[in-house]
Amino acid sequence: MFFALTDEQQAFASTVTEFLAERFDLEAVRGVVEDTDGDGHPLTLWKGLADQGALAVLVPEEHDGLGLGLLDAQVVARALGAGVAPGPWLATVLAAEAVRIAGSAEQQSRWLPALAAGETVGTVALRGEGGAWDGSGITVDVNDGRLNGSASPVDYPAVAGLIVVAATDASGTPGLYLVEADASGLTVRDQHTYDGTARVGAIEFADTPAEALPGGDAAAVRALLARGAVLNAADLVGVAREALTRTVAYDRDRNQFGVPVGSFQALKHALADLHVAVTMAEHAVLFAAHALDTDDPGAAIAVAVAGSKASDAAWNATGAMIQFFGGIGFTWEHEAHFFYKRARRRAPLFGSAAEHREALATLTM
């Protein structure tokens, strides 16, 4: 029995965390948040991540990747969440996963090395406005290799060179398709999220030429969504842990009524409950990543548990961060809103906490 990260995985996490602390700290994050017209994709950060292999984690070695598993990838996601780091990391990793899972040998050699090296930014368009995250919420149709319809919200569509699109054919069967950024009939509209650590848009397809991923069936769509759910949950866990750590550090020192506010039982109990919740969310993400890596028959349950627990933990920890920093936590100058807004934006992605619970009910009732 070994339910923990290996020394190598911990070291990998440390290199990403240290890189962010040295080269892309909260001041740098603020620069991206406040540059509302910018593309939210600072190249110093992107190149640094590429250099560390953070983009290549899941790509097979034969395509210049590290050939590791989701358990390794989630340490990167967690570190990026803790640093509220901007950029299309998750979008690119998932685009590569789609090609790895469902692409032909030719598609894999063409795209995987470029995605692993950060030369091409990828993204995924897996759902339409208002749709569910279980593969049934697709609002793009495919007919004769041409796409029509829309997808929203999509991470970083403006800088993506490759878009993996989920579309349904005439018989209603979902599949995965590759669209290049310069394809005809492709319109990208910036949706301006209040989470300044991301850039999000809607994509319209009008008779847009697309290339099918041959293995891109309904199961592949679900597999991609499950992997997205786990990596998104890992980001949320990183956000939650960092928000809690910062709040605890502040409340340990902040004096009111002549004593540190952290000595008040009302705060202690709330922070203790959050610590337990965040710890359980960390466990859940680890277990789910491992379950997908090993094709565990209980993987669907594990993903639903991780998805809902991480969403709730991040939602609660970042709300508490604002409350327990007092008035300062509500100001623009303070960093609490970076964590709060990131948690709010990401919590419903790849299935909200409630959607994951409904999935869990279906699986166990």
Place this chain on the structure above:
Amino acid sequence: MDLTYTAEEEQFRQELRTWLAENIPTEWTVPGYWATLSDEESFEKRREWEARKTAAGFSGIQWPVEYGGRGGTPAMKAIYDEETVRAHAPQTVNVLGLTFLAPTIMAIGTEEQKAEIIGPMLRNEVIWCQGFSEPGAGSDLAAVATRGVLDGDEYVVNGQKIWTTNAMHGDKIFTIVRTEAGSEKHKGLSMLLIDMDQPGVEARPLKQMSGASEFGEVFFTDARVPAKDCLGEIGQGWRTAMLLLSFERGASGVGQYTEFRRQYDEIVAEAKRFGRAEDPVARQELARCLVELECLRYHAMHILTQVEQGRDLGSESSMTKLQWSEAFQDLWEAFEHVLGPEATLSAPRPDVDLSPFHAQDHWSRSVTIWGGSSQVQRNIVAERVLGLPR
């Protein structure tokens, strides 16, 4: 990550599973069976069961062979917990002695104590109670008022203990007693091992909200205990108690999960029977419970890993207690919510008996109090894990 057990451990699982299949009476596997027995009947069956299990070599899994144990790994203990729950074996009646007292005696007991106490406890020939809580103390052990006065080579003990599990069946009790007159807080305490079968000891059952009496009160009136029956040094009872409580290792979570998950499935079956399984709010509530139970399972694997690597869990056991007790209580809250007006009826339909559910439901109110209340556990997590000021 490697969530598998070794071949040796899996072989142990097979042996145990086979033995359990051959030795568990079918009637025990009927949900709610134990609730149909009187306290007396239940106790005698469990005592007999324990003796049989010990004779077959399936007790003291993690204990050294020299003490009659099996010399197994922490993982084998987790497997044991999981398989016995799965097979519907009853929990041992000597749980407090086996979990807390025995390892303490192995660590700091005298040779005489080791020889006399551990074997009979393992075979359930001597049932042990824990005498820590008092009416004026509860979770605050430093407020213990029961006193012991040396008279020749015996201590004379006067005072009262409360919330004593199995008080009516106990043969012996390990107690915290103030042996230094006028001492305060954690100073001047001693851990005495007192014979309950003597004139100065009276046990009275406490009837709980469920109607059962798992707890009791114990009154000491000039009870006598030989001075040699002090565990650890005299006056160092606080240190002995802290050592003893440190043996509450969270690795039992694997068995707990198995039991709670079965209860979740039983509640779901009732929800279906009463047409509540399609209600979206009920589904959310039940799924929320399952999320916490699954997290308990992952946490148990995390704890098992820590134990196997020889790490001191310290205050982490407070997190474990919070997670399992709150998750268990929430599960039974959900039972009430989901079933609605039928939930409180013992026989809502002629073929349905919900009384075993009610026993669990009412029991769930106690788990966030005993063993250090949830409020005490939250203080420990906040102060010792998060480092918040006192």
